[in-house]
Amino acid sequence: ALVTSTEMFRKAYEGGYAIGAFNVNNMEIVQGITEAAAELKSPVILQASAGARKYANSIYLVKLVEAAVELHPEIPIVLHLDHGADFATCKDCIDGGFTSVMIDYSGHSFEENIAETKKVVEYAHAHGVVVEAELGTLAGVEDDVRVEEGMSSYTRPEEVEEFVSRTGCDSLAIAIGTSHGAYKFKPGTKPQLRLDILEEVKKRLPGFPIVLHGASSVPQEYVKIINANGGQLKDAIGVPEDQLREAARSAVCKINIDSDLRLGMTAGIRQHFNEHPDHFDPRQYLGDGRANVKAIVAHKITEVLGSNNRI
Numbered sequence: 001a002l003v004t005s006t007e008m009f010r011k012a013y014e015g016g017y018a019i020g021a022f023n024v025n026n027m028e029i030v031q032g033i034t035e036a037a038a039e040l041k042s043p044v045i046l047q048a049s050a051g052a053r054k055y056a057n058s059i060y061l062v063k064l065v066e067a068a069v070e071l072h073p074e075i076p077i078v079l080h081l082d083h084g085a086d087f088a089t090c091k092d093c094i095d096g097g098f099t100s101v102m103i104d105y106s107g108h109s110f111e112e113n114i115a116e117t118k119k120v121v122e123y124a125h126a127h128g129v130v131v132e133a134e135l136g137t138l139a140g141v142e143d144d145v146r147v148e149e150g151m152s153s154y155t156r157p158e159e160v161e162e163f164v165s166r167t168g169c170d171s172l173a174i175a176i177g178t179s180h181g182a183y184k185f186k187p188g189t190k191p192q193l194r195l196d197i198l199e200e201v202k203k204r205l206p207g208f209p210i211v212l213h214g215a216s217s218v219p220q221e222y223v224k225i226i227n228a229n230g231g232q233l234k235d236a237i238g239v240p241e242d243q244l245r246e247a248a249r250s251a252v253c254k255i256n257i258d259s260d261l262r263l264g265m266t267a268g269i270r271q272h273f274n275e276h277p278d279h280f281d282p283r284q285y286l287g288d289g290r291a292n293v294k295a296i297v298a299h300k301i302t303e304v305l306g307s308n309n310r311i
């Protein structure tokens, strides 16, 4: 069924696991994710960015997700707006059938972030929709905005109680060293999340669901397939899975994954073209991309999130 994340997060928090929030841009991605979730009896969040809504048209994405809900009525599915830039974008999604929205005012001042988030919360809650907000800024590429490493900043735990109580948001994304995209850490350095900040936040907000963005692991087997089939991804590095597992066991209830699905889709298509230069039926190569998306999501659910058999 199409639901909000309220029950999902409550159970995930208590059970010491997290729900995967996977970015969707087309039919094959929606199918790959939801087939894996259904087979593993896992709740799942499908999220659409501004770029996705522009690429596919928001109505197509809503209808694709509604189709998945109809095909898999037994699994709880959330349709979430990823990185809503302002109240207007959030309102458009709330009015258009989304059950959850993110207002990302993390690049603005603390007071502006509170004001805009509060405005979204009031409208969303009046319409039965839940709201994710963000404190702290991630390094990397967020839509068209490139956040330089020096400009990113960890969430300040001493701010979270005031932010949550004044805004009334339902979940909070924090910055603890993850970043968007496939190049998260400098080659040769040891990727290390600030799980101490997470614990500090958890202490101040007991029971409150925390969100991790930029949580792709950039599986090297897929990077290798891409590079062995004409791709050129140099020094692509992601978040180690054991650190994500640790976060999932703690207050983190939602883990965002987009880049890994892009890598899987691209690896499947590149390999297909290389092995079958005579093929020109999109169902053949998109089918291989979809199969990789499904395999990646199944791996996340069972090995990283721990959300299998939780419906």
Ligand code: G3H
Binding pocket: 023, 049, 050, 051, 052, 082, 083, 141, 142, 143, 144, 180, 181, 258, 259
């Ligand atoms: O937050 C970033 C997500 O990976 C979405 O990326 O804005 O290119 O769709 P996008």
Ligand code: 13P
Binding pocket: 023, 082, 083, 179, 180, 181, 182, 212, 213, 214, 215, 216, 217, 256, 257, 258, 259, 260
């Ligand atoms: P990745 O780029 O690590 O997959 O992060 C996705 C994300 O945070 C979407 O909001």
Ligand code: NA
Binding pocket: 012, 013, 016, 017, 018, 247, 248, 249, 250, 251, 252, 253
């Ligand atoms: Na958790």
Ligand code: ZN
Binding pocket: 083, 180, 213, 214, 256
């Ligand atoms: Zn994000």
